[in-house]
Amino acid sequence: MTFSNSKRSWRSDKLSRLGSSIFAEVAAWKEEASQSGLDVIDLGIGSPDQAPALQIRQVLSEAVLRENSYTYPSSRGSVTFRKQAAAWMEARFGVTVDPEDEIVALMGSQDGLAHLALAVCNPGDLAIVPDPGYPIYSGSLAIAGVKAWTLPLLEKNAFIPDLDSIPDEVWQEAVFILLSFPGNPISTTVDLTYMEKLIQLARKWNVLVIHDLAYSEMGFDGYKPVSILQVPGAHDTAVEFHSFSKSFNMAGCRIGFMTGNREAVGALRELKSNVDYGVFDPIQEAAVAALEMAMKAGENEGVAPLYERRRDVFIAALARQGWVVQKPRATMFIWAQLPDAYNTGQGQGRSHSFAHDLLLGTGVAVIPGAAFGEQGEGYVRIALVEEEERLLEAARRIGEYLRMNG
Known part of the structure; x- marks a missing residue:
């Protein structure tokens, strides 16, 4: 031997x-x-x-004491959670999404961000990501064997990505472009006019837009972040991530969702069904309570x-x-x-x-x-x-x- x-x-x-x-x-x-x-x-x-609001913690504590809470959850998210997430999207952004085919529950938005490239790309594909950007943006590409084309965020441009600087050959090759408004680490903000241009370019080049909206409830001075799905036709070529970590102080609960284009949602849902068994049902119930509270809250709450x-x-x-x-x-x-x-x-x-x-x-x-x-x-x-x-x-x-x- x-x-x-x-x-x-x-x-x-x-x-x-x-x-x-x-x-x-x-x-x-x-x-x-x-x-x-x-x-x-x-x-x-x-x-x-x-900590999360007391009402959210009470819902969670009662749910974890039920004997029937400990079976495997649905990998796509409970029907109640998906319907409530859809209702919140309508109330918060005026956006209609189908809870059956256009929402998937996640163990936090980072879970989805880490896995989406695996679900929608093949090794050797190319994706456009911001620089600076949240580390999992490029990290997910490394996991999936996808090439990164970095779009610089420059102070002279108020850190707004210059879409016109992306060469045609990059648009031609890219499977998706990932951006975040407001972002992390830079809280860049844009209006719907910018979003409309982004969607127009994505539809022209058949590129999926991934919008990370983890900070949707953290706007200041009267500013309220917008959803890319507010742009007409965005459902054809865009998905969006939402998180409960920052919006509702539920970081340790690990829950979020992706919504938008049903093919991309379905691809991530299929991958996730082979990776894990979904989010613990009591946490989903607490998240439903959080969304219900948000829909009843006033402008100066949250x-x-x-x-x-x-x-x-x-x-x-x-x-x-x-x-x-x-x-x-x-x-x-x-x-x-x-x-x-x-x-x-x-x-x-x-x-x-x-x-x-x-x-x-x-x-x-x-x-x-x-x-x-x-x-x-x-x-x-x-x-x-x-x-x-x-x-x-x-x-x-x-x-x-x-x-x-x-």
């Missing part, structure tokens, strides 16, 4: 292309900061610090007012400390250009070094912009996931750090 002398690796090469290593690295920095005695203020990961106040308090506090950053119109994130002293030159690693040194020097954790793509260099993402008092303390520490190291 012959044995190989070389040691086989049991780690896929694809893992290095998933883009999540920086989050593990920041977690290690936080541990190092804590071990050194620093009180860590974590403005890195965008995990809501609030999560948006909390994050708008935090945004205003924190950005004003940073300005008093000498760091002026742009005020986002939506989401729980601030996309901040590095302070002038740290943003000289064009070299890589500036945002990484700043985030590392800031955390170990002050205990304030932020995410380097380069974690979201090459165009993110020179920026950091700051999550508004602490109470106002802690945000003020974070701004004070940052100001002290900048004065000492500027």
Whole structure:
């Protein structure tokens, strides 16, 4: 018997292309900061610090106590959940979707984003994704063996993707284009006119539009994010992801849905039926309660007012400390250009070094912009996931750090 002398690796090469290593690295920095005695203020990961409304928790707690709640759920989502999601789409956006064929329940929108390329593409296909972008956008392509064509989000364009910059040959080859308004890490916002142009181009080139609307309920200053399915004809060529994590503080529950083009919805549903058994029924019941509450709520209810106040308090506090950053119109994130002293030159690693040194020097954790793509260099993402008092303390520490190291 012959044995190989070389040691086989049991780690896929694809893992290095998933883009999540920086989050593990920041977690290690936080541990190092804590071990050194620093009180860590974590403005890195965008995990809501609030609990769901009491009514939602009550529905969940009652459902988990029922003996009949522990059979396998439907992989496509319960009929009740899909009907309620369709009713919410109608109430919130004026959009009609078929709960039978145009909605599929997900274990959070990231679940769907991670699997959709596997469902609608073949290895070697091409997809258009934003840079900077949420890491799973490009990570999902690596999993599926799909090529990425990155569409840069530039400050000179107000971070709005320039659709006219996409060459015809890219449109011709692309299976889908994935965008998010408002986005993560940059809370770029657009109106329906922009959406209409996107749909026109997608229909011209027979490209699927994937719209990630995870932050639909986090608009500020009177702005309310729009659904791409509001565009006439969008059902022919678009799907949209919705999440309960940020909108209803249900991040740990892991529930969301995709809706829109029935062929794409069906493809994801078919793939998911072979991967898992769907979302735990009591969580779906809690999500139904959340949607029902949202449909009855007034204009000033929901999560948006909390994050708008935090945004205003924190950005004003940073300005008093000498760091002026742009005020986002939506989401729980601030996309901040590095302070002038740290943003000289064009070299890589500036945002990484700043985030590392800031955390170990002050205990304030932020995410380097380069974690979201090459165009993110020179920026950091700051999550508004602490109470106002802690945000003020974070701004004070940052100001002290900048004065000492500027």
